Amino acid sequence: MFGHLNPDTDAIASALVYAHLLSRQGIDAQAYRLGDLNFETPFVLQKAGVEAPPPLPVLEAGTAVALVDHNERAQSAPNLTDLQVTRVVDHHKLGDLTTMQPAFLRFEPVGCTATLLLKLHREARLKVEQADAWLLLSAILSDTLHFRSPTTTPDDREAVAFLAPIAGLRDVTAYALEMFAAKSDLGDTPAAELLKMDYKVFPFGDPARPQSWGLGVIETTNPGYVFGRQAELLDAMRAAKAADGLDGVLLGVVDILNETNRMLVAGEAEAAVVQQVFGAPTLDGVADLGGRISRKKQIVPALEKHFETHS
């Protein structure tokens, strides 16, 4: 049971809670993580009083696995095609996943995988325990930026309203701000790590010969800090592009409180695409994407559409 590479709070929380839910249903399940925690998740785990899951070990071919919060191979265990995927709970579009046998798949276009995990508890007529309630509501607040993201659905809002009393949380707004502040306290993290903290590689265009783009996001209440390290970050983006053989690298810097996205653009090739797709010029390595704060709903689909006709 694991979430995507470069795990965010949803990837960790959903893995922990789903493993616990299955265990309560008599199915042996253990949560793992694919990569290091970001700065937000330890804060959430501490509030919930839960340990971080261990890193995923190398799995033998044929091992039964469950995926949460992702389904694309590039975001998953390196040998995913050799593993037996038995369960997936996710809120992303369906990519290149296949299964060897009929499996449990639960995908809905909601703001957060954790919202689906609440539904699974209800359908199984199991009460959500307090620590799990903390994890789930934190993941929903994190993924939806406290309902600011356009990915937010009524199900996500209803889930938080339902979970907060179980968690014993009275002031959701204050907690969300505290969580976002923890996430924004980036300290002296090397630029290469900041880039990869919430970072996914997407294939665009012709599936036989896709373009590969690395798309990072830094969601922060303190964008001034990030732009203070702009030169370093642009260097790290160019280095990642060369090292990973990518066709483009972009890093969205999302101002959570003002709901804006100013994007760092690695080079001229990327700047041309950003101009064409979003109508946004790149000045000194930065393109102002306005209110396009959702990678999943606003950035990726637009790039996908572009490369369908330009690859």
Next chain:
Amino acid sequence: MFGHLNPDTDAIASALVYAHLLSRQGIDAQAYRLGDLNFETPFVLQKAGVEAPPPLPVLEAGTAVALVDHNERAQSAPNLTDLQVTRVVDHHKLGDLTTMQPAFLRFEPVGCTATLLLKLHREARLKVEQADAWLLLSAILSDTLHFRSPTTTPDDREAVAFLAPIAGLRDVTAYALEMFAAKSDLGDTPAAELLKMDYKVFPFGDPARPQSWGLGVIETTNPGYVFGRQAELLDAMRAAKAADGLDGVLLGVVDILNETNRMLVAGEAEAAVVQQVFGAPTLDGVADLGGRISRKKQIVPALEKHFETHS
């Protein structure tokens, strides 16, 4: 909203019931079929007092569609990759489906898609109406061969037990026999049609250069009738192989009541594979597969495994 090519009772019933369920939830949905009805489905529709869905028209690129009881492109609308798949309810393994946007996907390893549709009613807190109960329970009895198939799960049995009183059905066993008799009354249907009645093309082996095998099934309470037309059927299988550029064609003849499968084998290449995979020699075009009556659970996975290492 539509089920797979060469629709069986589940493909038709699930499309009708899911379209009705979504309509009751305020979502505009219309059921269609991909191909002609088999001999069982008209009997079921008449019992339920429901009209058959119309054939699927050619859909414009970008049209929103929902799939039931299938997910592989080869079993779906011809231009599926241009359509916007918004919902899938299925109990097969996940194949080459992708979605352009996050979608509703509900897959579970149960015996019948109709079993999942009952769950969707319950989760939406909607009562199943009488005609829908007929359709769903008929689909479950059909797909599981009245619980004889190894694909049967406790959920399928429980669903029929729950639905029968709503449908007003007292003797499930008698109804199942009547339904299977209708299915077995094949009359003077041309052999080419008998072959394609419950027939799917599967890609096996290397996804870049897959082998294509056509796998038909005739489930019948009267296998004597089928074997009386053995020569004709073998000719039709060889013709389909040549016309569709296939690497192999097999036609399982499942004796529903005795739970056995005697398979018609199109040629020597197929016979060699059937011998290797199932240890069953082919004599006069027929291989005795014993109790392997489920294409989904017993035939396809074994062939898949074989071609993974032999293609």
